[in-house]
Amino acid sequence: MESMIPGFAGRHFRTRRAKIIRAGVIAGIAAAALLAAFLAWRFIFEPRATAPPPGAAPVAAAETVPAPPPASPPESEEKITIPRGSNLAALLKEQGFDNKEIHRLKESVKPVYDLGRIRASREIRLAKTPDGRWTSLEYDIDDVRYLLVRNRAGKIEAEIRAYPFEVRRALIWGTVETNLIAAVDKAGEESLLALDLVEECFGWDVDFVSDVRKGDTFKILFEKKHLDGRFAGYRNILAAEYVNEGTVHQAFRFTYPDTGVSDYFDENGDSKRREFLRSPFKFTPRITSRFSYSRFHPILKVWRPHFGVDYAAPIGTEVQATADGKVTFAGPNGEAGQMVRLQHKNHYETLYLHLGGFGPGIRAGAQVRSGQVVGYVGSSGESTGPHLDYRIYYNGTPINPLGQRFKPAEPLRKEFLDAYREEIGRLRAALDLPRTLGTAVVDVSF
Numbered sequence: 001m002e003s004m005i006p007g008f009a010g011r012h013f014r015t016r017r018a019k020i021i022r023a024g025v026i027a028g029i030a031a032a033a034l035l036a037a038f039l040a041w042r043f044i045f046e047p048r049a050t051a052p053p054p055g056a057a058p059v060a061a062a063e064t065v066p067a068p069p070p071a072s073p074p075e076s077e078e079k080i081t082i083p084r085g086s087n088l089a090a091l092l093k094e095q096g097f098d099n100k101e102i103h104r105l106k107e108s109v110k111p112v113y114d115l116g117r118i119r120a121s122r123e124i125r126l127a128k129t130p131d132g133r134w135t136s137l138e139y140d141i142d143d144v145r146y147l148l149v150r151n152r153a154g155k156i157e158a159e160i161r162a163y164p165f166e167v168r169r170a171l172i173w174g175t176v177e178t179n180l181i182a183a184v185d186k187a188g189e190e191s192l193l194a195l196d197l198v199e200e201c202f203g204w205d206v207d208f209v210s211d212v213r214k215g216d217t218f219k220i221l222f223e224k225k226h227l228d229g230r231f232a233g234y235r236n237i238l239a240a241e242y243v244n245e246g247t248v249h250q251a252f253r254f255t256y257p258d259t260g261v262s263d264y265f266d267e268n269g270d271s272k273r274r275e276f277l278r279s280p281f282k283f284t285p286r287i288t289s290r291f292s293y294s295r296f297h298p299i300l301k302v303w304r305p306h307f308g309v310d311y312a313a314p315i316g317t318e319v320q321a322t323a324d325g326k327v328t329f330a331g332p333n334g335e336a337g338q339m340v341r342l343q344h345k346n347h348y349e350t351l352y353l354h355l356g357g358f359g360p361g362i363r364a365g366a367q368v369r370s371g372q373v374v375g376y377v378g379s380s381g382e383s384t385g386p387h388l389d390y391r392i393y394y395n396g397t398p399i400n401p402l403g404q405r406f407k408p409a410e411p412l413r414k415e416f417l418d419a420y421r422e423e424i425g426r427l428r429a430a431l432d433l434p435r436t437l438g439t440a441v442v443d444v445s446f
Helices: 008-045 088-093 099-109 180-186 191-202 414-431 433-437
Strands: 076-081 123-128 134-140 145-152 155-162 166-175 217-227 230-244 247-255 262-265 286-289 292-296 303-306 309-312 318-320 325-332 338-343 348-358 373-377 387-394 397-399
Touching: 088 099, 099 145, 099 155, 166 180, 166 414, 166 433, 180 191, 180 217, 191 217, 191 230, 191 247, 217 414, 230 414, 247 414, 325 348, 338 373, 414 433
Parallel strands: none
Antiparallel strands: 076 123, 123 134, 134 145, 145 155, 166 217, 217 230, 230 247, 247 262, 286 309, 292 303, 309 387, 318 373, 325 338, 338 348, 348 373, 348 387, 387 397
């Protein structure tokens, strides 16, 4: 029998003890990893107290407090839910306002908000003194803003305020199957977050129209606004990563302590912004024709240069300026159809051809910002279907928009490099949480 074999019992005991020790070590490592992840999560995601603004005076020691003034008579507040088919004048007349007072109120508030635009089902709150004089009026403009009107000593003052909302940090990660919007949606967030990721972080590095591939991955650490426990929109992306065909792109938000200006930088402190965006579209369109010195023209049936990139898109698709600039032309231009020409710094120009219409305020002499809508896809001029012909010129010479590597914007100021490295250390810890937790789940947010 085994128990009678010399040395077997000892070896058996030592083997069991080794197994127990190994199991304990593995359990300890797992517990330590979970504890580290939990502490990182607490450190990164829990709200931190906001420091007082620079130059704020210290709070003085408590001294003798004077007696408060006599309390004013209590005011009453009337809450009015706007019924369908009603208007402000009718509602205020029910509250004792005359026509002259209603006209004065509307004219005083008009520079801030047009009270003729009040909507059914919204709430108006009207405060009055016991003698019937109104002191304030509030109107809910939408879910996050309200109009406040005060009547002080016969003077009417108005302002738009935001409801106080809670900001929570969240982290999502995932894999692209078809496009970024669908992947962000699968992770439980809205398409607006995907648009922010493109516009703020990676629109200069990745063309999300033509560069995206199945299997690309992303991570986004961001802030969500909540009002009364309900989602009320996104605030800032704090850090993000996008891996495009094996190339890792990272962006970290940093706010300069002296100016309060924020921007996005890579791990070395170089700006994520460049002179030009990679595409005049945020998403969707496909490239149907590329820059070429010899292309067969589909209408004229001849070979000739094509100094732009054609993007096929539905009529009405928004076309964005790829850089800050000035509109030098906006109107019909022969075979180019409805066209916008922008002049940029450093001797660059961009052209947007075959448009169906122009963006708000787009006219000769107007200044535009990168990402601003300059027009909408159409099929004007010599065109076989709805598309945009996008072109770039440098010193009057056409260049290939898809092959040009543009210069980055100003890097992080050197005096803040140490503070930046400390900040991105925390942000990187957040982006590494999925790997730390060792999970393959891609549609989870914190």
